[in-house]
Amino acid sequence: MTLTVEPSTPVRRHASLADRARAFLPKIVLAPSFALILFFVYGFILWTLYLSFTNSRILPIYELVGFDSYVRLWSQPNWHMAIKNLAIFGSLYIFFCIALGLLLAILLDQRIRGEGVLRPIFLYPMALSFIVTGTAWKWFLNPGLGLERAMHQLGWTSFKFDWLISTDMAIYTVVIAGVWQASGFVMAMFLAGLRGIDGEIIKAAQIDGASTFSIYRRIIIPLLRPAFLSAVIVLSHMAIKSYDLVIALTGGGPGNATELPSTFMYSYTFTRSQMAVGSASAVMMLMGVAAIMIPYLYSELREREK
Amino acid sequence: MTIRMIAKLAAGTALASLAAGHAIAQDNSVEVLHWWTAGGEAAALNVLKENLEAQGITWNDMPVAGGAGGNAMTALRARVTAGDSPTAVQMLGFDIRDWAELGVVGNLNDLAEEEGWEAVIPAALQDFSRYDGQWIAAPVNVHSTNWLWINGDAFQAYGGGEPQSLDELYAMLDAFEEQGITPLAHGGQAWQDTTMWENVVLAVGGIDFYRDAIIDANADALSSDTMREVFDHMTRLAGYFDPNFSGRDWNLASAMVIEGDAGAQQMGDWAKGEFLRADLTPGEDFMCMRFPGTQGNVLFNSDQFVMFEVGEGARDAQLAMASAVMDPAFQVAFNTVKGSVPARTDIDDTEFDACGKQGMAELAEAAANDTLAGSLAHGHAQPAAVQEAFFDVVTQHLNGQISTDEALERLPQAIAAAQ
Structure with missing residues (x-):
């Protein structure tokens, strides 16, 4: 965040009061929000970091005890479960959102009739809260209420789809619901990217006799690189902080089969009276996000400097 | 401090x-x-x-x-x-x-x-x-948490007396199975799993074992043969659930018993409110009894x-x-x-x-x-951190994520780590 606004012309010695006020105006306007963000975001990040080095349980304690809570965190089977689930959920969620989003965007980009109707339909899930998505999919995937029962009633009695209640497969239902929610949004990002591609390049390729497939593979998709990057960034932080979707869909169950770092953090901090371990897990999550964001910001900023 | x-x-x-x-x-x-x-x-x-x-x-x-x-x-x-x-x-x-x-x-x-x-x-x-x-x-x-709620019609059809031990309970549940209903309605949430588990601990080991294993969290008791028996009973009881129990709220499990889709439910006495609201009469339309094997003891x-x-x-x-x-x-x-x-x-x-x-x-x-003891599942036996450590092991075992051997090994470890 930059606050310094360089005046384009050197300030004259006899600048009027109004001119001087105008030069400061952006700083004055931005100052409150900057102060609030500094305190409520970065201040509390530091506070959480501090708490993770204490022995806080039900309420914060400020006596430092070193890396104790990190040792406890990494010795919890629940935390290993959460990390494993995040790896499964995160990678599949990002992959399928991008694959489906790109496919939908390419199909919509064929100058088809009714694009104005179809686009909002695909985008609509993004307008729902994760709680609604989770609850709807919970009913839909529940073998006793939703799809399986409907198929049985239609006469297909051997149909079986019980991932939601299976400890091995439940995490994949979270992927399904998450992909349903976010792929339309990814589609919109790719669609914007596709519309930004210069039509002349494609025409030139067509004149050279390139097939549609190779135009997409060799020209269009490589040109969409910035859109891919944005999609990965947006989706990966959504995956790491994903909480309400799991709570609504499976409640972390069956057993702890769908525990994620975010549900782990909440339960240890607020219901299990292990605030220090919860803070340590929050710090680990922050480091996970940072591991993705810092290389991204670095490459973006370096490109801008060029 | x-x-x-x-x-x-x-x-x-x-x-x-x-x-x-x-x-x-x-x-x-x-x-x-x-x-x-x-x-x-x-x-x-x-x-x-x-x-x-x-x-x-x-x-x-x-x-x-x-x-x-x-x-x-x-x-x-x-x-x-x-x-x-x-x-x-x-x-x-x-x-x-x-x-x-x-x-x-x-x-x-x-x-x-x-x-x-x-x-x-x-x-x-x-x-x-x-x-x-x-x-x-x-x-x-x-x-109190050690109650069993039974559908009146299913109980009449079974024709036996109120089960007094776990063996008699299994006999009754087998009869319910033959009637074509879900024998045992259960909601697969950690606290409900643990409510049933603490009942079984009390039924198998008695009040002294309950106090030793749960209130005092004695590591030897937690990995003892008695505890193995408890987990084996949990596995056996889980065989009487319907496949869709995972994540179900307790009142929906009660509704299954009320509507006659299920024979019985293990739940605390707050379940009675659900039965009364459905205009059922205790002793006729539904039975309330202490969980078999826990008569004379009260978990509160x-x-x-x-x-x-x-x-x-x-x-x-x-x-x-x-x-x-x-x-x-x-x-x-x-x-x-x-x-x-x-x-x-x-x-x-x-x-x-x-x-x-x-x-x-x-x-x-x-x-x-002196046969009154605090309920683990409801925060009257251990502080929240230890209570949730019990929840983890019990619910993972009941959902088949870990075996009985692993549960017996993990229970004392998880509790020591949370203390």
């Missing part, structure tokens, strides 16, 4: 600010933080409110619904940290102790002595209502109003409220609706139904015979 110092500071600030604000004015109001917002409970709480209003005391309601009190505790943290404690807070089990340790709660000793609470409240409950011998809370009710959890430290001016109203909570008329009015039994054992049972009468008699008996 630092936490105490912080708490004392917080309490001191609270006192100072209250003293400054209310030094002269007599504050004739109580502010009550609770999560009894559902129809019947809210109506029952109205009895208390009217009683106080008749004495000229204003009732400031501060309901925080949701999360079985979890949200209320979060709200309370904010209030106490800000030095502005409510007058009274609905609380359960070890939460009471945690807050008492912080030194922010009031003192009801004079009132308790005057009204003779010690003689009428079971000693096991007093362990939570008092801290270091000082009365800090007024208990409202006693729930008790809602209490913890009185927080308030300024001198507000103390009279607070004491009046504590007295009103212990008033037999309120205890009857509230508990007939809630499905629980009164926290005092000297109350006439005429207003209660068959299950309520049985519960009251058994509570008094268990209190006299």
